[in-house]
Amino acid sequence: MTIQQGSGHNGTAEKPILLMAALPIYGHTMPMRAIARALIRLGFSVNFVSSPHYRTSMENIGATFLPLTGYCALSESMLIERFPERASLVDQQVANFDAEHLFVRSIPSQYESIQAALQIVKEREPGKKVVQIVDCGFLGAMASILNPSGIKPDAHITMGILPLAVTSIDTAPFGPGFPPDSSPAGRVRNAALHVANREKLSGLQDLFCELLASVGAYTNEFLFDAGVTLPDRYIQMCIPEIEYPRSDLPPNVRYAGGLPRGSRDPSTSFPPFWNEIMRISKTREKKIVAVSQGTFATLPSQLLLPTLSALSHKEDVLVIAILGARGASLPPEIVIPSNVRVADFIPYDEILHYCDVFVTNGGYGALQHAIANGTPLVIAGSTEDKPENAARVQFAGIGVNLSTGSPSAAMIRVAVEKVIEDISFKEKVMSMKLSTEKLDPIAFIAKQIMECVA
Missing domain, CATH: 3.40.50.2000 (Glycogen Phosphorylase B;)
Structure with missing residues (x-):
């Protein structure tokens, strides 16, 4: 567990431009928007890549909107029309469907959108450093890290706005909600469950690698692990007490704590009661x-x-x-x-x-x-x-x-x-x-x- 809280950033150093992005679904986008707004108040210049649905919302906090294009330009209101078959699914079927169709299949168009945004930002302010910050559901960022010939930001940061999903000897695979167990017997259980889980997700893993390769990015790492281990920092947005202890936590993981009360938009009207x-x-x-x-x-x-x-x-x-x-x-x-x-x-x-x-x-x-x-x-x-x-x-x-x-x-x-x-x-x-x-x-x-x- 790594939690390093200090007095803040060096106010005298030149701040980099921030290029932020999130899966364009409310529960992914709005925490990132809250972070973006707070960083803007600290003097950072923020460009936010999202679907047109969120354009006004981003511009209202002072961010520069840049569009997601193609397959990945989603919103909740589009899901029924785009994926009518999803409405008939239940429980784990929904999770499996979303993992493929909302997350993994968005990789190529997310990468292309990020590349276009990076080009715009770098041409607009040449010579300035750019830090790419995405939510953990924005898998196209991995292609940005892995593609040796693409336009590169100066650093990659991923924000953990979902429970930490990285493989550990102390926990069961992410998904079913099994409790952790770091005892010798528990670690044997965990290892067996991880093997079974990798087999179960082999089709999704193959698709993940195939779609990364389609944009010139290559990895053999398990998709749940790659999103955590590849960026320069993986910042988990919670206190350590609500996550499972892991003796083998990747060294780039940091716990920032949860967003405090009042970080989101306050209500402008209240119900009559x-x-x-x-x-x-x-x-x-x-x-x-x-x-x-x-x-x-x-x-x-x-x-x-x-x-x-x-x-x-x-x-x-x-x-x-x-x-x-x-x-x-x-x-x-x-x-x-x-x-x-x-x-x-x-x-x-x-x-x-x-x-x-x-x-x-x-x-x-x-x-x-x-x-x-x-x-x-x-x-x-x-x-x-x-x-x-x-x-x-x-x-x-x-x-x-x-x-x-x-x-x-x-x-x-x-x-x-x-x-x-x-x-x-x-x-x-x-x-x-x-x-x-x-x-x-x-x-x-x-x-x-x-x-x-x-």
């Missing part, structure tokens, strides 16, 4: 439970509606149902219990500070928001990185892992009651909140940038 939340947060006459289906997997029948049913008869609980997208609404036939308040969208940092429990499908951003606000969780996720997030919540003791993406109302009710009654969950997440508040992740990132070009 906001005063009720403020009153209850002061009188403590009820417990407040927030439930959100997330911003990517938004089908309310999976988690949100079962939670409303689970807590509908609890007069001592106020439930805040967050639909995850501005303008969203529940179907008109849904009967809203009297103790439930529904909002289309509330930034997590605005609401979680007042909540006793956060019921979530377990995206990494939601987990980091919960830690930053000291809110224990009930977590239910079965797609993307969600089983791994849920396993880390269980490992850290900051919530209950329901081990399914479609829990019953009874499961949710029991879990919420357990988190409310057992103060250890609150104590542990508050300890993590304090650890987060001791760190300055943006100053740390700035320091790493300057070290890379020193």
